[in-house]
Structure formats: structure tokens, C-alpha cells
Amino acid sequence: MEYDVVLVGSGFGSLTAAALLVKKGLKVCVLEQAKYPGGCSSSFKRKGYYFETGATTLVGLDHHMPLRYLLDETGTDIPSRRLEPSMQVHLPNGRTVTRYGDLDKWIKEAENAFGEKNQRPFWEHCYQISKQVWRTSLQQRSFPFSNTEDLLFSAVRVRTGQLKLIPGAFRTMEDVLRKYDLLHNKLFTQFVNEQLLITAQNYLHEVNELFGATALCYTLFGNYYIDGGLINLVNPVVEYIRRGGSEVKFGHHVQRIKAATIGYEIATNKAVFRSRFVISGIPLNNTLEIFEDGGLKNKLQKYVLPSEKLNGAFTMGLVLQKMPPPKVLHHQVHVPEGLPVIGSKSIFLSYSHPEDRSRAGAGEIVASVSTHVPHPEESLIQEKSVIEAAIIEVLDSKGLINKESIIYNQSATPGAWIFWTKRAFGAVGGYPQYRDLKPWQMKDARLDHNGAYVCGDTVYPGQGIPGVCLSGIIAAEKLAQDHL
Structure with missing residues (x-):
């Protein structure tokens, strides 16, 4: 199977690069090991409810921002609801501050909470x-x-x-x-x-x-909600790629990439693909493992972060009933004493929109909960119930949920992330920022200066959906700059 470009993984960075290259007239193929697209910016269905796989907030649609650029370039429309305010933060002293979108209004809120100075x-x-x-x-x-x-x-x-x-x-x-x-x-x-x-x-x-x-x-900046979950941000981009005569294939776990006489040979668990160019949209840690080129492996090694410098996540998906419709969808709750087992000091909670009936039935709300797990390789969580109970207790004490309102609960550890996403260590959220790593020292989009590129949440800038989208824009731009 011959293509101009094969992309590894269907995270939003890969899909961005693929869509922009399709616009340039290239035939591309996106290979995804899972059954649905989007990576950590997507949604999945379980027990009749739609849960987010990772990200729950959406920014980047404003002028001068990456997602707006992608949608404008491809003529893609994403129906969305603008959120105002976007978030509330529940502080250790019991006070709640509201993150207003208006700068002056937010400053007054911050002055009231933290002092005017x-x-x-x-x-x-x-x-x-x-x-x-x-x-x-x-x-x-x-x-x-x-x-x-x-x-x-x-x-x-x-x-x-x-x-x-x-x-x-x-x-x-x-x-x-x-x-x-x-x-x-x-x-x-x-x-x-x-x-x-x-x-x-x-x-x-x-x-x-x-x-x-x-x-x-x-x-x-503009914060948005998409009915049905972030899968409905991803699907229109997939549809654009397919309308352009290119492909997105599921159930293909890329196991090996090697240089061919012309271009690259990409072997999956199901087939072998050939292309002139290849873009890895999976983490650098995983990218390192699938390329056979020893020289590239050595060069890439200096950019790869070990588990002790990364974060995993403990996540929960809840279905709540008989709750008042939430006025604010996103909440961060400080836990100064730290959660048991993992020690994280904050919890992030996102509700489905009360008018979104595509994720839950009438009178029901889907809630996504997450908290950081440092050094995920060492954090083998065996007693999930202890962490679950602590999180539910905190959220209940803040009035954000009622324990009695929970009709469904599922949770996942970094081990589950490894199983479902194949991401090294089950790390999520992209590479953390470190002061000794300046922006110009971060991995750029070129892998081998021949025809292999990289994008996603572990390369510059690679943080959140806007950053990951930007990484795909940069990968497509550099490929075109080098070869088209």
C-alpha cells in the first residue's frame, strides 16, 4: 500500500498535519491502533454514556490561535457552545474563585481572593x-x-x-x-x-x-464545549481527510518503521505500508521504539524524558442523576493534605453540559474527574477504591456532587492508559516544562532530516489541544518547506 505520507496515531496533532497535507494534494494514511480517532482528545461510549478519553476543555478557536487556523484552512465547522465563566477553583481556605473570561472582571475576583497587592x-x-x-x-x-x-x-x-x-x-x-x-x-x-x-x-x-x-x-480566551464530547471535534477533521481521497485506518498498531530505497516501510500488526514521508504522532518515548535507524534512536534519546519527569493520571467517569444543572462546567479543587496513595493536591472535574442530551439521558449528567500521578512507572495502583473514595468525599464536601446521586462509576490508572493507548508509562498531558530546557532546545518537527517528522503532545509546544494542533501545523509546514 503506497502513500505520500503515513501518520502514526490519530491524535489531534496527527489529524491536523494530515488534513493540511491533504489540502496540499498529498495522499495520506493515518494509522490508529484503537477503534476510534483522537487519542487523548476524544470520547468513548460505555454503558450508553459518552466519556472523554483525556482532555475535557477546549480553547484555541480565537483569532491568532492554532485551532482557528486549522478550521479556516480546511473550511471545517465545529458547532460549539462558548462557556462563561470557564472555570471555578476551590481554594484550600474554603473560598471559591471564578475564572471569568473578561480580564478586568477576573482581576477584581483575584484581588478579592488573594488581596489587592x-x-x-x-x-x-x-x-x-x-x-x-x-x-x-x-x-x-x-x-x-x-x-x-x-x-x-x-x-x-x-x-x-x-x-x-x-x-x-x-x-x-x-x-x-x-x-x-x-x-x-x-x-x-x-x-x-x-x-x-x-x-x-x-x-x-x-x-x-x-x-x-x-x-x-x-x-x-474563548473556552468552548462540544455536544457529544470531543469526538465531535475530531470526526469532522477525519471526514475532511477522507473526502480528500485519503484514509484513516483503525486497529493498526505500528510496530516498526525502517528506511526503504525511497521513503519508508511501516509495519503494523496487520499490514505493511510504504510512503515517501512519515509523521509520528505518538509520544517521543514510543517513537524511539518503533524506528529501526540506530543513528536516529541515539539522536532522539537526548529529547526523551524518563518516567520520574512525567505525569500519569488517575481518572474517573461518573454518571450523576437528580442533580441541579451545573452553572459552571469545569472545576479545580485544591486538596492541600494530598490524596491517599498518589499524593496529588488538586482534582479537576468537568461536567457534561446540562442541555447536551447526546452524552447522557434527561436528568443525568456525565462527570469526568482527573488528578495527577507523578512518576507513573513507579505508581502501581492496586487499591483504586481508596483513591476513588477519597475523591468522591472531597467533591461531595464541596457540594460538587452528591454521593447518593452516583449511578455509575468507572476509574482508570496509568496502567489502564498503557493498556488502552500504548503510551509509555501511561504518561499523559505532554512533556512538563522545565527551566533548564529552553524553547529552542525542544524537539523540532524533523526526525531524520530526510522524510520523517514528529508531532503531538511531547514536542514543542505540545500542551493541550491548541498546542498539539500547533505541533501538527508545524510538522506539515516543515514537510512542505523541505520537499514540496
Whole structure:
């Protein structure tokens, strides 16, 4: 079976790259080991209910953001509901703060919760950086650089505002809080740390200012809900690929990729495929294992993070009945004493929209619950019931659920993620940000500088749906830049 491009995995990075390459007239084939597309940005059906596989929040539809770029380029329409407010955070002192989408309204909320001192200049500073980061990310699609042509393209696209971002790569969010004399505000630093963990996958002393400001301000951009779950974000992109004469194949677990006389040979559990180009949309840890090229393996090794630097997740899917319709769909709950067994200090809860009858029946709500599990390879969770009970107790005490309202409960550990997704260690959420790893040192889209590329949540920028989408845009751009 011959194609111009074979893509490994159908995560949103792969689907983005595939769709953009189909638009350029290439014949592509996306190989997915599971029975449905989307990877960690999708939904699955169980017991008649639709649960999210991983991500539950959707941003990136605003102007100058990656998802908007993809939809505009492909003419794809995604029916969605805009959420306002997007989230509430339940603090350790018992107070609840609402993450309003309006900057001024949010600043007033933050001042009431954390004290007036320097909240306004801090948030205005972060918001300006986040806007410029998103603009720059789409303008500089040759970044990170890995050849002279990248540098030339970037030089042509450079703008004054982009240069002003450079110092932020050398500062951590800890430095920023220190600058605004907020580092000694314990309640605020706890809030910042747990908010950073959602999108940057790390804490303020490790996350640089560029990623940190963008992570903290994602609620200040459009937040959306898609009826039926994120599978209905994914399916229109799959349909676009197929309408363009290309393919998405399920049940194909890629086991080996080797260079051929021309292009690559990709072997799955079912068949062998040949293509001129290949894009890996699976984590770098897994990508390392499937390429036979020893030289590439050695080069890739320096970018791969071990389990102790990654996060897994403990997730729960609940079906609730006889509950008042939630006014806010997304909640982060601080657990300062830490959850038993795994020790994580916050829980993320997302409800289905009360008007969305495609995920649950009348009078029912689907709730997705997740919490971080550090060093997932070592976290062999055998007593799930202990963690489940603790989470339910916390959510019940905050009035977010009623224990008696639960009619269905399922949970999953990093081990389940390994089984269902094949992701190394069961790691989720992408690579965490670390202060010793500057943006230009992260893995760029080229794997072998011949015809192999990579995208997804473990390469730059690779955080959340907008970041993963951007990684697919960059992979498609560099392939076209190099060969078309």
C-alpha cells in the first residue's frame, strides 16, 4: 500500500498535519491502533454514556490561535457552545474563585481572593505575554530551528513584538511572582502552582515565563464545549481527510518503521505500508521504539524524558442523576493534605453540559474527574477504591456532587492508559516544562532530516489541544518547506 505520507496515531496533532497535507494534494494514511480517532482528545461510549478519553476543555478557536487556523484552512465547522465563566477553583481556605473570561472582571475576583497587592499588574503582564505568544506561534512556524532554511524563514517573519518575548524564556514564573512581590502570598502561590499543573504540567519554579503566562491565561480566551464530547471535534477533521481521497485506518498498531530505497516501510500488526514521508504522532518515548535507524534512536534519546519527569493520571467517569444543572462546567479543587496513595493536591472535574442530551439521558449528567500521578512507572495502583473514595468525599464536601446521586462509576490508572493507548508509562498531558530546557532546545518537527517528522503532545509546544494542533501545523509546514 503506497502513500505520500503515513501518520502514526490519530491524535489531534496527527489529524491536523494530515488534513493540511491533504489540502496540499498529498495522499495520506493515518494509522490508529484503537477503534476510534483522537487519542487523548476524544470520547468513548460505555454503558450508553459518552466519556472523554483525556482532555475535557477546549480553547484555541480565537483569532491568532492554532485551532482557528486549522478550521479556516480546511473550511471545517465545529458547532460549539462558548462557556462563561470557564472555570471555578476551590481554594484550600474554603473560598471559591471564578475564572471569568473578561480580564478586568477576573482581576477584581483575584484581588478579592488573594488581596489587592499587585494582582492587576501581574495579570495584565501575563495576559499581554500570552496574546503575543499565540500570535508568534503561528507567525513563526519554522520554530524550533533545525536547519538554515528555518532561520531564513523566521528572519523574514520576525516582528518587534516577537523579540520582546525572548527574555521570558530565561525567567521562571517564580521570578515573575518575585518581581511583583507575590511570592510570599502563600494562598496565591498554591493557586498558581495547581493552575500551572493543568496545562504546563509543572510548578512555578520550573515553568518559564512564556509557557507559564500562557498557561495561567487560558481561561481569558474563548473556552468552548462540544455536544457529544470531543469526538465531535475530531470526526469532522477525519471526514475532511477522507473526502480528500485519503484514509484513516483503525486497529493498526505500528510496530516498526525502517528506511526503504525511497521513503519508508511501516509495519503494523496487520499490514505493511510504504510512503515517501512519515509523521509520528505518538509520544517521543514510543517513537524511539518503533524506528529501526540506530543513528536516529541515539539522536532522539537526548529529547526523551524518563518516567520520574512525567505525569500519569488517575481518572474517573461518573454518571450523576437528580442533580441541579451545573452553572459552571469545569472545576479545580485544591486538596492541600494530598490524596491517599498518589499524593496529588488538586482534582479537576468537568461536567457534561446540562442541555447536551447526546452524552447522557434527561436528568443525568456525565462527570469526568482527573488528578495527577507523578512518576507513573513507579505508581502501581492496586487499591483504586481508596483513591476513588477519597475523591468522591472531597467533591461531595464541596457540594460538587452528591454521593447518593452516583449511578455509575468507572476509574482508570496509568496502567489502564498503557493498556488502552500504548503510551509509555501511561504518561499523559505532554512533556512538563522545565527551566533548564529552553524553547529552542525542544524537539523540532524533523526526525531524520530526510522524510520523517514528529508531532503531538511531547514536542514543542505540545500542551493541550491548541498546542498539539500547533505541533501538527508545524510538522506539515516543515514537510512542505523541505520537499514540496
